[in-house]
Amino acid sequence: MKNNIYLLFSLCFLTQLNVKGNNLQITNITHPTSTSVSFDISWDNSWRSGLDFHDAVWVFIKQASNGGPSWTHANVSAASTGAGFETVVPADQVGFFLRRSADGNGTSTTSVTATLTGLLGSFQDFKVMGVEMVYVPQGDFYAGDGGSACIARGDDTTKSVHIINDNSLVCGTTASEIQFTIGNCYDIPAAFPKGYNAFYCMKYHITQEQYVDFLNCLSRPQQEIRVEADVTGATVVNYYVMVDGITPYKGNSIRCDTNIGSGNIHFYCDVNNNGIPNEANDGLGRSCNYINGRDWLSYLDWAGLRAMTYLEIEKAARGPLPAILDEFSWGSTLLTSHGTLQNAGLNNEKWSNSGTAGGIKTYSDGVIRVGCNAPSSGATRELSNASYYGIIDLGNNPSDFYFTRNYSSTYQNVHGDGLLNNIGDYDVVSWPDINVAGLLHTKIAISGYGISNINLGYAGRTSGTGGRGIRQL
Helix, strand or coil, X not given: CCCEEEXXXXXXXXXXXXXXXXXXXXXXXXCCCCCEEEEEEEEEEEEECCCCCEEXXXXXXXXXXXXXXXXXXXXXXXXXXXXXXXXXXXCCCCCEEEEECCCEEEEEEEEEEEEEECCCCCCEEEEEEEEEEEEXXXXXXXXXXXXXXXXXXXXXXXXXXXXXXXXXXXXXXXXXXXXXXXXXXXXXXXXXXXXCCCEEEECCCCEHHHHHHXXXXXXXXXXXXXXXXXXXXXXXXXXXXXXXXXXXXXXXXXXXXXXXXXXXXXXXXXXXXXXXXXXXXXXXXXXXXXXXXXHHHHHHHHXXXXXXXXXXXXXXXXXXXXXXXXXXXXXXXXXXXXCCEECCCCXXXXXXXXXXXXCEECCCCCCCXXXXXXXXXXXXXXXXXXXCCCCECCCCCCEEECECHHHCCCCCCCCCCCCCCCCCCCCCCCCCCCCHHHCCEEEECCCCCHHHCCCEEECCCCCCEECCCEECC
């Protein structure tokens, strides 16, 4: 989950507003020098058991020069933290990782100071953003489960491909080559991310709170392209902007006011449709559905992340374990219908059978709070809907976008830089244009295909599509 903090300062005053996330909090913002920001941070359900098994928070910072109204990115050249934790700043300095430095689990709490570069104007307002991540270590894994819609070994469609390095994979009929059980085979060049190398994956889907924060950082022309409803005028008819209606639908409650004027629009969550933004029961912690492929990639570019590939999503789900035919991302074929919704919109929203039934299916019935199924004790992968490494609801609540084999020759390991183009689209040169000729936005749909599904998709925004991002160091 995430949390954002608004830090506003001038020559004479400092004002702080805190918007609480599901279980990640960033508080007590200060501005110790002209180029640094300090804050306290805590998140629940944190763990480390050796370097190969740990979670982290990806922190990135936005700035608005001279009072805004739009926001741009601020890079981080260095970050320091308290005892028991460590920071890792990647070479591009788009943000940094914060993680435990020793084994442990439970709630993590520490203080951080970040040194910023690329500041604009005389007076900056800041938003400090955090996204919970899970580490997926370097190592071999099995791709394809021997089913009817997956990658397979070149000499046997019932055998998985054993990925043992990051070298290219070539189509053919021998045990060292690959094939696909449906459709054309595509050679996979070395530059295509195959999952062997280590990466961090978002622990949860992009939430509605996160997507609202994203929208509220954009200029008006950028905002207009990242929602479904027509928000180009001074008034809005269908003010639930992602579902293009006047009431929440399939769990999505992102809206704006009906009178929005000509300036930047303020978006918020409002499950009960009372016009009061972001109340405790307004579903901020729900997965964000009704985003299309370009929304997803634009969010990832803006957050300094990148898209997963179909091989990386199998590694993130299965880990080094052998494949099980038609398995889901929690490591088995168990699939359970959900019960009734409880505590609707609250930060303890769940199904009536959450924590007691495993592998709960939620992807086609409207979204719910991320992580809602994990029990307070006695957790297993099935009960938590968790991957081998602890990533929650891969392909479920809602489905996950990812890049399929069709992009093998074009997609590479390049992260977003925190900036979008003037109309609000991602602009990373090496990322494919997924809307060419009405190309379907591809996602993982776990129903009936398991995590080895290769090429399902929906065009446009739907109730069953969402996404998350990854980052390599």
